[in-house]
Amino acid sequence: MLRCEGCRVRAGAFVLELGRLHIQPGEHCLVVGPSGAGKSLLLRTVAGLVRPEAGTVLLRGEDALDLPPEARRIGLVFQHYSLFPHMSVHENVAFGLRMRGASRRHAREEATVELDRLGCAHLADRRPATLSGGEQQRVAIARALATGADLLLLDEPFAALDPATRAACRLELAGLRRSLDLTILEVTHALDEAGAHADRIVVLSGGRVVADGPYGTLAARPPDLRAARGLGLENLFPAVLIGHATGAWCFVPPGSVTVNLPTVAAPAGAFALAGMVEAVEDLGPLCRVRLLVDLPGEPVRLAGFAAAGAGALSPGFRATAHFPADAIRPLPD
Amino acid sequence: MAATARWRTARSAVLPIAAGLLVGLVLLALATLVIRAAESPDALVSAAVDPDVWYAIGTTFAAAGLAVAFLVLFGTPLAYLMARTRSRVLPLVEALIDLPLVLPHTIAGLLVYLVFMRNGPLGAPFGVVGLSFEDAFPGIVAAMLFVGIPYYVDAARDGFAKVPVELEEVARTLGAGPGAAFARVALPLAARECLSGAVTAWGRAVGEFAAVIMIAYYPLVISTLIYTRFTQYGLAGTVAVALVLLAVCGSVLIVLRRGAARLWRPDAPV
Known part of the structure; x- marks a missing residue:
């Protein structure tokens, strides 16, 4: 669906370098990274709003470098939806059809169908x-899809929604993707539940792709520190590991960490770090525990799990984190 | 507590008084004019039916209307570019646009005269096609256009600046070319400020004297007519004419302002 090869995009002093980025048809690719990593610039490049100064962009197998945005057949949804405030919902959704030459009547009929698909037909005569927020988001997606776009570019489309609405909208989007065979390129700065819906995660940092792969793989073994930070992973420690020439940082997956009362002895061969319990999140049979570890220098926090019912594990109490030695992953800088 | 209460009382009295001072000044000036004009009802009636007065009003409105039309035609794209462009030359362009605001209007008139006089850089080529600016209607339009530039361009630029660029970008991805995205999205959303700027520029043009007189004393417009009457007949021969002109111009300006404020509310919720 989309292939970017050797693209270099400049925006003021910032440069986005996309060595190789391929998105397969029907794929949901999530682009994550800290603020200023170049995520939105990537979307604007794919949308044709910014022209790379070098490299190639292929869209549906055809050279799209000089293709203007109006000729790319893509849908773009921004964080605040960017609905046209001077038009009704119906006019918003019909806008793209009218711009592509549809008659007023045909555009109205098609817009009604699209609004109905997104469950927004009753909003047709309202102003944005x-x-x-949830209604605006649905209308924005209906508008993007009304023109027959098969590639959706989403720029943090769920960031302004409350968690319940966000979860519902994500499920709706997943359903639309399946039924319409959509390809989705979504940008977000926080992975949260988005990782579960995406086929692939691309981590951007400082204008470069630092990791690319399925969420499970990347979260278990991030290739380097920038990728780990871009993924928003916890349990990143400054450490010097004997036998590892590179990397002054390491990562311990939270799933490998067991938090116990200080009186519990560490299993054979396991590391033990003592500290103060900062937060406990009840997850049913397990508790997710965040520990402020007793290490000199900058505060180091460690997330892990404890069995539910361990009453003494409350904020302010002492605890010990145990994790096997082979759970420690060195991270190159 | 008592001191706080006294301060609150003083504050609640000071604000309306301060706000009322300027309104009071304008009202006082108008009242004085009305009283002086009412002392001679015959002069008022004859001024109201004086063909020279109505000719000046017609000339002024026509020239100001034409000047604003040119401002809208050429100023709107300029304002849009200024709102959307981040360039190192932008502050220079902004300063140039605002120059007529800080220039004494006699200097603005001199600049217009230098450009549009018979052998001026624009006056000469226009003269070839028979368009003369000195002591002619086009000269009045040119002077009004020049002094009105900042009033229209600044307002329109502010209007375009408040339209999020994402709206136009989305419009582009939906199939609109750059022109259609401007005409269907940016312009309607900035139209209120553009209209407001146009009305202000029109008002400024109607009241322009110094810049106009430098290039075109004739045909007489409202301001030059008042000046002529004042120098020829003194106060007694001017107040009646001034009151008629004031009534007509004031009424038109109020109608235009209310129209601009009420008729165009594109983003009002339904």
């Missing part, structure tokens, strides 16, 4: 300013 009167809609809730």
